[in-house]
Amino acid sequence: MNFTAKERERFDFAVIANWIPSGERVLDLGCGDGRLLRYLRETRDVAGYGVEIDHDSVLNCIRNDVDVIQSDIEGGLSGFENGSFNHVIISQALQAMLATERILLEMLRVAEEAVVSFPNFAYRANREAIAAGHMPVSEDLPYEWYETPNVRFFTIADFDALCAKLGIEVRERLAFDDAGQLVTDDPNLNGSLAFYRLGKKS
Amino acid sequence: MPTGHFFNLRMHMSPENSVGVVAEQRVRFNAPMTLKSGAQLPGFELAFETYGTLNAARSNAVLVCHALSGGHHVAGVYADQPQNVGWWDNLIGPGKALDTNKFFVVGVNNLGGCYGSTGPLSINPQTGKRYGADFPMVTVEDWVAAQARLADHLSIDTWAAVIGGSLGGMQALEWSLQFPDRIRHALVIASAPKLSAQNIAFNEVARQAIISDPDFRGGHYAEHGLVPSNGLRLARMIGHITYLSDDQMGEKFGRQLRHGEHRYSYDVDFEVESYLRYQGDKFARFFDANTYLITTKALDYFDPAYDYDDDLAAALARAKANFFVASFTTDWRFAPARSREIVFALLHNRRRVAYAEIDCAAGHDSFLLDDDHYHALLRAYLENISI
Numbered sequence: 001m002n003f004t005a006k007e008r009e010r011f012d013f014a015v016i017a018n019w020i021p022s023g024e025r026v027l028d029l030g031c032g033d034g035r036l037l038r039y040l041r042e043t044r045d046v047a048g049y050g051v052e053i054d055h056d057s058v059l060n061c062i063r064n065d066v067d068v069i070q071s072d073i074e075g076g077l078s079g080f081e082n083g084s085f086n087h088v089i090i091s092q093a094l095q096a097m098l099a100t101e102r103i104l105l106e107m108l109r110v111a112e113e114a115v116v117s118f119p120n121f122a123y124r125a126n127r128e129a130i131a132a133g134h135m136p137v138s139e140d141l142p143y144e145w146y147e148t149p150n151v152r153f154f155t156i157a158d159f160d161a162l163c164a165k166l167g168i169e170v171r172e173r174l175a176f177d178d179a180g181q182l183v184t185d186d187p188n189l190n191g192s193l194a195f196y197r198l199g200k201k202s
Numbered sequence: 203m204p205t206g207h208f209f210n211l212r213m214h215m216s217p218e219n220s221v222g223v224v225a226e227q228r229v230r231f232n233a234p235m236t237l238k239s240g241a242q243l244p245g246f247e248l249a250f251e252t253y254g255t256l257n258a259a260r261s262n263a264v265l266v267c268h269a270l271s272g273g274h275h276v277a278g279v280y281a282d283q284p285q286n287v288g289w290w291d292n293l294i295g296p297g298k299a300l301d302t303n304k305f306f307v308v309g310v311n312n313l314g315g316c317y318g319s320t321g322p323l324s325i326n327p328q329t330g331k332r333y334g335a336d337f338p339m340v341t342v343e344d345w346v347a348a349q350a351r352l353a354d355h356l357s358i359d360t361w362a363a364v365i366g367g368s369l370g371g372m373q374a375l376e377w378s379l380q381f382p383d384r385i386r387h388a389l390v391i392a393s394a395p396k397l398s399a400q401n402i403a404f405n406e407v408a409r410q411a412i413i414s415d416p417d418f419r420g421g422h423y424a425e426h427g428l429v430p431s432n433g434l435r436l437a438r439m440i441g442h443i444t445y446l447s448d449d450q451m452g453e454k455f456g457r458q459l460r461h462g463e464h465r466y467s468y469d470v471d472f473e474v475e476s477y478l479r480y481q482g483d484k485f486a487r488f489f490d491a492n493t494y495l496i497t498t499k500a501l502d503y504f505d506p507a508y509d510y511d512d513d514l515a516a517a518l519a520r521a522k523a524n525f526f527v528a529s530f531t532t533d534w535r536f537a538p539a540r541s542r543e544i545v546f547a548l549l550h551n552r553r554r555v556a557y558a559e560i561d562c563a564a565g566h567d568s569f570l571l572d573d574d575h576y577h578a579l580l581r582a583y584l585e586n587i588s589i
Contacts, residue, residue, distance in 0.1 A: 025552070047552065055575055058558050062526075062582040069545060070559045079546040 008139065011180050013039045015195050016089060016115055019172070020044050024086035027111060029073050029103070030093030032057050034066030041066075051077075074099050077106040085111035092140075092193075094118050095150045104166060104198075113171070114198040120175065122155035123192045139178050140192045156188040163198065172197040219297040221253040224278035224288070226318060231351050241338035244327055248352050249318025250274045250310040253294060254302035256356070262589040263358040264305045265349060266290060267366030267373035270441070270497050271489060273317035276309030277302075292572035299581035304589065305362065313348045314340040314496045322492030323424060335421020339496055342369070342504040346376045353384065362587055365389035367569035368536060369497070372504050375544065378521040379506055387587055388523045389580070392533055392569040394540035395514050395547070396505035401535065404444055405498040408437035412491045421492055430491045435482035437494060442481050447532035447565035514543060515550035524554040526583045528576070530568040531561050556583065 013036055020026060022044050028037050031050025034057075040046045050068040052058050061068035071079075074097060088111035090103070095118050097103055107114040119140035120126075129136035135145040143150065154162075156175060163170050175183045175191025183190040232245045251274050256263060266276045268289070277288035277295060294300045294307055311319040314337060322337040329336075353361070364374040364385050371393025377385045397405070412418060415433030419426055443451075455474040470476045510516040525548055529541035538559050548555040560576050562568035568576070 049549070049555075055558075055561065059575065059578055059582060062556055062558070062579055062586070065586045067554050067556050069549075069555070069557045071542075071557075079542060079549075081546075081550060084549070 027088040033060035034064040221278040238341040246320035256306040267370035269368040274309040274311040316490035316493040363387040367391040378523040382522040411436035431486040434486040438485035445566040514547040535566040
């Protein structure tokens with residue numbers, strides 16, 4: 001529980017990097033200031049591109065020497081060619097998008113595999129907050145309800161169901177509690193943050 | 203494309219980080235040059251300026267390419283013309299986004315220009331008279347080939363970067379195709395991989411305005427001591443409308459009346475009419491009509507995908523440079539979608555490319571303004587270029 005924000009971020013990055021083989025072509029959707037891509041370039045020697053809509057984030061990507069393409073991914077990934085990336089990542093940004101289904105399908109159009117991470121709304125502490133009458137605020141859901149950029153609130157169980165509905169294969173799933181401990185027992189209850197490795201069903 | 207008009211309120215000089223007083227230079231190339239059209243120039247002169255210092259490794263040179271009406275006077279002032287500020291002075295200088303403490307910056311007037319480089323107003327050595335309409339058509343490819351001779355003259359083997367807006371951006375792109383090993387970074391701003399039919403149409407109206415001016419005399423007006431001022435003025439007025447956004451024109455002029463009332467005449471009633479006339483008159487006083495015609499044709503013909511079955515990605519396969527591409531949301535003459543075509547063609551070729559779509563109200567002209575975010579992007583990108 002005594003994770004600094006930076007340690008926490010490094011932890012998230014390390015979980016994702018673990019799924020990215022060296023030298024791959026990677027696309028990061030909602031890449032923020034490009035820190036994850038920079039990390040993957042330094043640790044995995046990837047050729048990475050970010051997609052971001054926010055002007056300040058785009059500027060920070062360029063400061064970070066990260067190749068960013070300013071674009072609104074709510075409308076899909078038009079322009080990006082089929083299978084042009086090895087991995088496409090959406091790290092804690094899917095919950096802030098409206099077009100959830102379209103984005104997931106588009107991700108698996110442009111890349112062989114997708115990596116998705118999101119805060120699990122059904123985490124025990126979140127359930128307790130709701131039971132106590134309030135919207136949850138936690139390390140993985142750090143916003144008050146009136147200022148959150150999140151527009152989709154979903155759980156590990158919900159996401160599993162959506163993948164099944166869309167014919168998306170869950171190749172690997174990891175859940176961690178808010179101390180960064182891997183959760184194996186009832187991840188939908190005990191996991192605060194979920195990481196998925198997704199592919200098309202063959 | 204235009205330089206210095208009164209929309210550019212923030213395009214003033216900041217003396218504290220200006221390159222200061224600069225001097226024009228000229229270089230003559232005696233070797234004949236075969237142009238893309240097949241025509242030959244027996245040799246030519248280029249006018250240029252430089253700012254900053256070329257380092258020992260000759261690795262810090264940046265070429266600035268101009269658009270329709272710009273030239274080699276990109277930054278600073280002339281000793282005898284303290285009001286004549288370079289057209290991209292807000293970008294270039296010690297400590298500015300294109301920092302002359304780091305880079306050696308070169309501005310050049312393109313072949314066929316009217317600011318000192320060989321062009322229609324120059325004397326044709328074969329006739330002893332001004333070229334006028336006999337000056338051959340030059341293309342973006344020809345301009346870049348001529349710029350390469352200037353690079354040779356300056357002993358610049360590889361540009362750290364080539365930067366340009368609009369037609370200047372096309373030259374930066376062309377550098378990456380014609381000389382892929384001589385350019386490390388291309389900054390392509392408010393540009394397009396080719397003009398649309400609408401763009402060509404605007405250019406054609408401008409050309410017809412010039413050609414149909416009775417003083418044009420088939421392009422040999424200079425021999426008669428004439429200038430097709432009315433045609434040039436109209437051409438510039440049409441151009442200006444397309445460089446601005448509807449919103450910005452509305453905000454600046456709206457339906458403001460010059461005399462506070464409708465006068466039911468063809469004199470200036472609305473302020474926007476006054477603005478266009480002022481811009482047209484100013485332009486007609488200093489710009490050469492044949493250069494305008496040649497330059498608009500160069501714009502029309504530029505289309506690197508033409509020889510590749512319209513496959514831009516195939517055309518860009520030669521490029522090796524890293525790219526920075528930027529567009530402006532209110533630019534309808536070179537809309538963001540056109541820049542995205544370049545970005546995705548580069549992505550197809552696995553080139554490094556960053557793309558910013560900048561919110562700026564000023565339409566196509568935005569690339570000349572010192573919008574904070576826009577300049578911060580350029581500064582950030584240029585700072586990361588190793589020299």
